[in-house]
Amino acid sequence: MNAYYDPALKKARLGRLEGRKGFIFYNADIADRAAMGAIFSEYGPVDAIIHLAAQAGVRHSLSHPFDYARSNLTGQMVMLEAARHCEGLKHFVYASSSSVYGGNTKQPFAVGDPVNEPLSLYAATKRAGELMTQSYSHLYGLPATGLRFFTVYGPWGRPDMAYFSFTRDIIEGRPITVFNNGDMKRDFTWIDDCVAGILGALEHPPAVRGKYCIGDAPHRIFNIGNNRAENLTDFIAAIEKALGRTAEKIMAPMAPGDVRETYADIGASCEIFGFNPATGVAEGIPRFVSWYRDFYKVKEAA
Numbered sequence: 001m002n003a004y005y006d007p008a009l010k011k012a013r014l015g016r017l018e019g020r021k022g023f024i025f026y027n028a029d030i031a032d033r034a035a036m037g038a039i040f041s042e043y044g045p046v047d048a049i050i051h052l053a054a055q056a057g058v059r060h061s062l063s064h065p066f067d068y069a070r071s072n073l074t075g076q077m078v079m080l081e082a083a084r085h086c087e088g089l090k091h092f093v094y095a096s097s098s099s100v101y102g103g104n105t106k107q108p109f110a111v112g113d114p115v116n117e118p119l120s121l122y123a124a125t126k127r128a129g130e131l132m133t134q135s136y137s138h139l140y141g142l143p144a145t146g147l148r149f150f151t152v153y154g155p156w157g158r159p160d161m162a163y164f165s166f167t168r169d170i171i172e173g174r175p176i177t178v179f180n181n182g183d184m185k186r187d188f189t190w191i192d193d194c195v196a197g198i199l200g201a202l203e204h205p206p207a208v209r210g211k212y213c214i215g216d217a218p219h220r221i222f223n224i225g226n227n228r229a230e231n232l233t234d235f236i237a238a239i240e241k242a243l244g245r246t247a248e249k250i251m252a253p254m255a256p257g258d259v260r261e262t263y264a265d266i267g268a269s270c271e272i273f274g275f276n277p278a279t280g281v282a283e284g285i286p287r288f289v290s291w292y293r294d295f296y297k298v299k300e301a302a
């Protein structure tokens with residue numbers, strides 16, 4: 001519930017979950033060992049953990065590096081320690097990011113590719129999270145799966161992401177800034193496809209020396225993308241079409257920390273847990289725009 005972006009949106013999401021059977025919300029910091037320890041001991045035994053909390057965003061990591069150290073390094077550490085003390089835990093699933101591929105030029109990005117060139121501190125902390133998990137999985141036999149998400153978008157999404165801020169700026173009559181003069185490509189993952197990937201992965205915990213496991217640890221990593229690299233300009237055109245408006249564009253050079261192209265090889269995810277993303281940008285963007293209009297009560301149609 002931190003204020004990295006509008007907490008009112010976070011509260012509105014929470015409002016949809018509260019009251020559902022089996023849902024309990026704690027407003028706690030994952031980097032706070034005592035708070036997390038109390039939650040785990042109160043509600044054990046724990047079968048599975050899906051750990052998604054993080055300080056996200058590439059640009060913010062340039063100005064607020066310690067937010068990343070706290071949530072993504074200490075936070076990951078606390079979650080791993082909690083996981084290893086959960087007796088009978090079947091699976092620890094956690095979020096990584098396509099940003100770990102950094103400056104790689106080989107496309108599509110495959111999980112076996114070297115990932116030694118993070119272009120931002122955000123990417124470095126997500127890669128560090130993978131490596132920390134590898135050590136815990138090796139030392140304690142923790143069954144773990146890391147998911148490298150590729151630009152996940154959709155209703156209830158993140159206002160700091162381009163698809164969201166472009167929509168808001170176009171509606172409010174502000175120009176949008178298009179980095180690298182629009183010469184960028186992104187593999188966009190529709191939120192429902194991402195959720196299906198998380199749940200699919202959850203149901204397939206790795207066994208020691210199982211296929212795609214790293215070394216001797218029951219730990220593997222998968223890409224969660226759409227297996228399509230879309231041009232940023234086509235993506236903006238899809239937003240303009242859904243809004244019925246043309247954006248005023250300010251062309252700008254590449255932003256520091258940004259990656260020019262992302263494109264996911266999802267072969268292993270399809271093979272192991274039947275990952276099958278079905279929604280392209282032409283379908284997803286109008287659905288997002290429709291949610292946006294409804295949520296923010298945008299009155300006029302054009």
Ligand SMILES: NC(=O)c1ccc[n+]([C@@H]2O[C@H](COP(=O)([O-])OP(=O)(O)OC[C@H]3O[C@@H](n4cnc5c(N)ncnc54)[C@H](O)[C@@H]3O)[C@@H](O)[C@H]2O)c1
Binds near residue numbers: 028031099151
């Ligand atoms: N959305 C994407 O395109 C994308 C791409 C790659 C990776 N990811 C990863 O997926 C996960 C979810 O991302 P998202 O896009 O839903 O972002 P998000 O910011 O909407 O969700 C992360 C949540 O974690 C919370 N959080 C941050 N630090 C915390 C802390 N110390 N203690 C407790 N909660 C904390 C935030 O308040 C936020 O509500 C993150 O791990 C992110 O790094 C997302």
